[in-house]
Amino acid sequence: MTIGAGEEISAAEVPLLNDVVPRSMDFRGRPSVRSKSGCWKSASFIIGAGVAERLSYYGISMNLVNYLTGKLGQPTATAASVLNAWYGTASLLPILGAFIADSFTGRFRMIIASCVLYVTGLSFLSLSAVLRSADASKCNPAANYTASCTPNHLQLTFFFFSLYLVAIAQGGLTPCVQAFGADQFDEDDEDESESKSSFFNWWYCFSSGCIVVPLFALTYIQDNVSWELGFGIPAVVMCLTLVLFLVGCPTYRFRVNPGGMNPFVRITIVFVKAVRNWRSATPEPELCEEEGVLPRTGSQFRFLDKALLTRDGWAEDDNKVCSVGDVEDARSILRLIPIWFACLGYSIVYAQPAALFTKQVATIDRRVTPSFEMPAASIQLCFISAVVMVSLPLYDRALVPLARKITKTPSGIPTLGRISFGLLLSLSSIVIAALVEQHRLSTARDHGLADLPGAVVPMSVWWFAPQYVLSGVADVFAMVGLQEFFYGEVPAELKSVGLAMYLSILGIGSLLSSFLISSLQAATSRGGRPGWFADDLNRAHLDYFYWMLAGMSALGFVAFTCFTRSYVYRRTKVHL
Template sequence: MDTEVPFLSGVDEDGLPLAGVSDFRGRPVYRNTSGGWQAALFVVAMELASTFANYGVSANLITYLTGPLGHSNASAAAAVNIWSGTASLMPLLGAFLADSWLGRYRSIILASTLYALGYGMITLASTIPTQQTSSLDNDYSSHPSSVKVAFFYISLYLIAIAQGADKPCGLAFAADQFDPDHPQECAARCSFFNWWYFSIAIGIAVAVALVSYIQENLGWGIGFGSLCVIMISAFIVFLLGSPSYRLYAPTPGSQSPFTRLAHNIATLFRSLSFSFGTIRQHHPKDGDDTTKSEEVRSVLRLLPIWTACLAYGVVFAHIMTFFNKQGRTLDRRLFGSLELPPAALQTFGPAAILLFVPIYDRVLVPALRCMTGNPSGLTPLQRVGTVMVVSLATMCVAALVEARRLETAHEYGLVDDARATVPMSWVWLVPQYVMIGVADVFAMVGMQEFFYDQMPSDLRSLGLALYFSVMGIGGFISGALISLIDRVTSSGGGDSWFADNLNRAHLDYFYWLLAGLSAIELVLYIRFTISYVYRHKSLH
């Protein structure tokens, strides 16, 4: 079991095995033959492949739903958001299983097995024949069998379950390979969180460009099948790294972290009940109860911050839905007859990340370190606050660009032609993709580091799951908003804000609504962070 994460305790390069640490077979391990980058890179390879495969499906999923599966724009966007929301919430269950029973190493193995099964099934589902007819409002309309639809969604949600077992454990397990009490490994761990996402961004960029092209030009079965092959190969690589991994043994006689957390919550409320009208007599156990209460309070203090981050999850959900549909209406020619797939425009987000992370880690952090005196340049909460500002600006830019697109469609008399290419370059969409990419750097680094460090040590998988749940709840909120607004705006026979003919829709109104929600989120966030006290003073 590697459920406990006390890291390493005072054992140096003196030939002794590391205390409280074992390999995957329960044998003692030594610093010079385990952990560090030599072990973390195997985990990075696995997570890189899982991210590649995930974006290979999600980046172009709305195209598949509105194409071969015949969904409307609104229903497809809601379906994508609900699926992505479920995939982002499943890490809460995965964190519970990892911290209470399986451990992170075995959770990743379980996730890898489910990934292979899920991507294999979605490949098979995409090859089931679909009857197609022409349509005035869509490029083509599909009439898939109920078996095809059911099988596709089963495989899709199986992948979501696999993400639940993988996402809260991958980063935490890789971080476990570095000892924060050892100077060299501590320094490596400080950069690890930044460079982790740099490598993940590579997988995202390649996936959304390459896989979307394969799906739309060579076939959906080939596109999904290649993801299955990649995941099986990555699973093998992860297993090859097993002899070098550091697994942490639970404290002897300790409770399950979640059981202890529930018990400590009960203890806290019991102690609060005694404080009303009763002077408590001191007992030796009071000190222990105080420690338990502080542990619970450290978890509860995260909830307002988590709540204030939800609007960002709503904004982020639309990169793979309406941003994609906008791109399909624009002139996407590169040169000659070569045309960008709409989903390939999403590569500008990861490209911004690839350029920004080295600049941030090597230029901005040292400069900010001199200004603030903080080793990380900005505190985790300041990084998350930057996310709020950039995501708000992104929605304002997206609304202005969409208003311009609608104006152009009116100028050229294309309002009633759903399949027309609006004479407006795809370059107009680049700023909103780049801005959301920059926001995602601060979100991934800031939120993950914040929730990881501020959780009690043996609940850190849950801490990382809180970040993913921001995206999950954001997806559900987005799906609910789309369904509600679609129903309200289409009542009385009018055009919905999300009409299948985007030239008669009003995505700009929806983006302004999201900008308003982001502004409210920013105000709440500032209010909550003013009074927040870090568990580790060094993070200030």
């Protein structure tokens, strides 16, 4: 509402004006009132929708390697490669989804459209399992899904079409729903800024921990009841996700872009103008800094300051040059690139539990009672999720408040320091995984099981606990730290893209893992040798692969440490 010059504001209206959240509207297009919108009242709906979405996603992805090697009759190396390729694509598509959301549709509309597409993809996936079961029922049970029992080309095409439809849907939903949740907190308000930091912790805690029991039941249904039902339940859950998200509409805050220009266009113009002015002398820092406008970034990417110049020097017409805020936004994007590259080693290690760890656990004794055996996929879920459920509340409620008193920052521990510790834990987990795999192979040889693919290696599941526990704690520090870091360090209009950049690290890691597995299997299986990723894991050498990953992770950790020494954090208040 616009107040005219001759109008008077009553005493009762003053608190309401002070309670308005800047650059934010409610679902009816009115200015958002702080006391009636946003914060945890809105975030609770969004976190609930995020948890339901993760349940649907992990409900199909956690056990997918067993579906590929069992129901679809794919070799282990092929299944691991296909699975990593799908994971990689699913983690890269958020870049496209975030671009469309931040440039055209907005986060809210993208979330709605993605939910509808998600339900469609999951429904098709369940239908593909029905068609496969109907065809497989005609096979001779003794054939064990070989030759005549392998799925035909049409069945495989429909299955992968459905699977990648799910990947496209989550590519639009994942970055937008988390960014939309973080948007519910005003970073200019001290209390809400601290709550925003906690939001990322609780988001990961609930989305990783609260789905343990449902996913355990879901993997059990897939392994022991039917894959049709196991894929159908996630489709129903996604329908509930959409309903839950829409229920919270009256409480949501919707961010307003004050500039109006497409943020990608605005930042691209900075690079174009800087290149055009490459022959001009770089302006001195004191000339291009305006007090309270441009954060000091030292000598980083000073060439971008040339975008502030014209051929005749400083221009008075704002339409001819970029603003200092535009230059700082472009500079903040460039500063993220070295950090992004340094985390790729971690992302390759992160891709292993869902595929190779699960196949390893499938070879050992998983009996909890004489009559009940835990599904292999559920073991990873139980260990990692339990660690996250315990570690994150302790981190958020005990460690962070103490760190805030020391560092005087809302996040408590600097995000780069948090990520660094997570990378170190991830390196430790893959080293332990290599040692455990060496012991598993030794146990198999000692008991004469090297040439018996279906035999159970007499080895307790607790041998795998350390690597799973370290992976879980590494996620608490590295994964949540990466989410908060990339969200906070990108321009205000590109928050979805920031989270998509974090997801793209995982995507590239999965694709690199897929490439490494395929290449190494081809190289190590020459001359009739079984190779590192043989179908019979008792004759494979996953330990060699893990040692190689440990070396790559160590190099990534060293590079990350070097890059963070010169990194300058972005300030939140930058006037454009």
